[in-house]
Amino acid sequence: MAQVFQTPAEAVAGIADGATVMIGGFGSAGQPVELIEALIEGGASELTVVNNNAGNGDRGLAALIREGRVRRIVCSFPRQSDSWCFDEKYRAGEIELELVAQGNLAERIRAAGAGIGAFFTPTGYGTPLAEGKEVREIDGRHYVLEYPIRADFALVSADVADELGNLVYRKTARNFGPIMAAAATTTVVQVRRIVAVGGLDPEHIVTPCLYVNRVVRVEARTPALAGERQ
Amino acid sequence: MTAIATGLDRDALAALVARDVPAGSVVNLGIGLPTKVSNHLDPATGVMLHTENGMLGMGPEAHGDEVDPDLINAGKVPVTELPGASYFHHADSFAMMRGGHLDICVLGAYQVSATGDLANWHTGRPEDIPAVGGAMDLALGAKQTFVMMSLFSRDGAAKIVPSCTYPLTGVACVSRVYTDLGVFLIDEEGVVVRELFGLDFAQVCDLVEVPLIDGTHH
Numbered sequence: 093m094a095q096v097f098q099t100p101a102e103a104v105a106g107i108a109d110g111a112t113v114m115i116g117g118f119g120s121a122g123q124p125v126e127l128i129e130a131l132i133e134g135g136a137s138e139l140t141v142v143n144n145n146a147g148n149g150d151r152g153l154a155a156l157i158r159e160g161r162v163r164r165i166v167c168s169f170p171r172q173s174d175s176w177c178f179d180e181k182y183r184a185g186e187i188e189l190e191l192v193a194q195g196n197l198a199e200r201i202r203a204a205g206a207g208i209g210a211f212f213t214p215t216g217y218g219t220p221l222a223e224g225k226e227v228r229e230i231d232g233r234h235y236v237l238e239y240p241i242r243a244d245f246a247l248v249s250a251d252v253a254d255e256l257g258n259l260v261y262r263k264t265a266r267n268f269g270p271i272m273a274a275a276a277t278t279t280v281v282q283v284r285r286i287v288a289v290g291g292l293d294p295e296h297i298v299t300p301c302l303y304v305n306r307v308v309r310v311e312a313r314t315p316a317l318a319g320e321r322q
Numbered sequence: 323m324t325a326i327a328t329g330l331d332r333d334a335l336a337a338l339v340a341r342d343v344p345a346g347s348v349v350n351l352g353i354g355l356p357t358k359v360s361n362h363l364d365p366a367t368g369v370m371l372h373t374e375n376g377m378l379g380m381g382p383e384a385h386g387d388e389v390d391p392d393l394i395n396a397g398k399v400p401v402t403e404l405p406g407a408s409y410f411h412h413a414d415s416f417a418m419m420r421g422g423h424l425d426i427c428v429l430g431a432y433q434v435s436a437t438g439d440l441a442n443w444h445t446g447r448p449e450d451i452p453a454v455g456g457a458m459d460l461a462l463g464a465k466q467t468f469v470m471m472s473l474f475s476r477d478g479a480a481k482i483v484p485s486c487t488y489p490l491t492g493v494a495c496v497s498r499v500y501t502d503l504g505v506f507l508i509d510e511e512g513v514v515v516r517e518l519f520g521l522d523f524a525q526v527c528d529l530v531e532v533p534l535i536d537g538t539h540h
Contacts (some may be wrong), residue, residue, distance in 0.1 A: 119398040169455035195416030195459030202413035218493035303443040
């Protein structure tokens with residue numbers, strides 16, 4: 093069950109140097125920008141970050157990388173036209189990259205939250221991303237053994253939380269939120285709105301509150317979104 | 323060696339792929355050229371588009387007031403939702419693919435081998451940052467994987483090859499290749515040329531190193 097915090101800085105307190113931090117979002121959609129800014133403010137470094145991408149533009153994850161706080165990133169798609177912060181650090185040899193096929197990334201995160209020790213996936217078989225990994229033929233098809241990815245913290249963005257930490261998301265901003273929330277020791281969620289317990293339809297809750305430790309409300313900065321919510 | 327014929331332009335190629343998508347199919351269109359296929363799908367056919375970042379029932383690209391930062395496609399372009407759309411998290415989205423629930427995915431490619439191996443994610447050049455995204459999952463997951471590409475690279479090399487020299491995305495996963503100069507079907511018999519645009523079978527055999535089967539008269 094979650095505790096509600098007043099500021100992003102309080103919500104991300106306790107993330108230590110060297111921690112593994114999952115950061116939700118696909119590109120900018122669902123990226124918990126204010127939590128990342130608070131993480132930068134908090135000063136933690138030598139982080140391992142798990143995200144689909146490696147930052148866009150100059151804010152959020154891109155800024156965390158630019159500030160040199162990320163020692164290692166686990167992601168599927170670091171090459172983007174607006175990903176100059178990562179490019180610079182990567183070319184300078186200042187950040188380690190573990191490239192994971194996107195579905196394997198999602199399933200490895202899911203497996204961690206679901207208590208699965210490892211799993212065989214067909215994705216990546218016969219490619220450079222399967223090199224050195226155990227393979228097995230099952231019913232005539234080839235599979236690669238992949239292990240779960242766990243984290244100390246997950247930083248997630250959702251649309252609405254109730255005061256217990258039950259979450260609903262909005263459109264494609266859901267992306268990695270539900271699986272990351274389950275895969276971290278401490279899950280921190282920024283939301284646009286917090287409602288009283290009972291204010292969310294139980295049939296519509298996507299992430300049940302037992303996966304969520306900390307919640308903080310952050311004003312939607314995008315005018316279109318703020319307008320829609322009012 | 324350069325292409326000796328002027329074949330289909332990109333829109334005509336997209337229209338050709340769209341025509342071959344059966345009514346009611348669930349389809350994922352890869353980033354780049356394959357995205358153009360959506361412009362040519364007739365809404366009356368009930369084809370549903372899946373985008374791997376977590377949506378089924380994706381509508382056309384969003385413009386003006388329709389743009390919503392929470393609603394983007396796999397290429398991170400703002401899109402719209404159609405009636406009947408649904409949203410789901412990433413593990414579910416990729417389970418849909420890996421579990422064989424998508425009928426067709428259409429991908430771009432650097433190279434396709436005679437046995438349907440696909441190379442489309444990395445040039446292998448050390449100076450290029452590798453990025454794979456959902457390509458490996460898509461290539462293997464859909465019931466049929468179509469490739470859309472030019473038959474020749476800019477330097478004139480055929481992109482249907484005996485075996486891929488670029489790093490692989492998937493093994494024996496491509497069933498059909500749509501190119502500006504012809505459509506190639508890959509099955510147990512080999513590579514069958516279904517149709518050609520602006521050149522004949524003898525000419526394409528001269529240009530492509532892979533043994534081809536003439537299916538243009540069927």
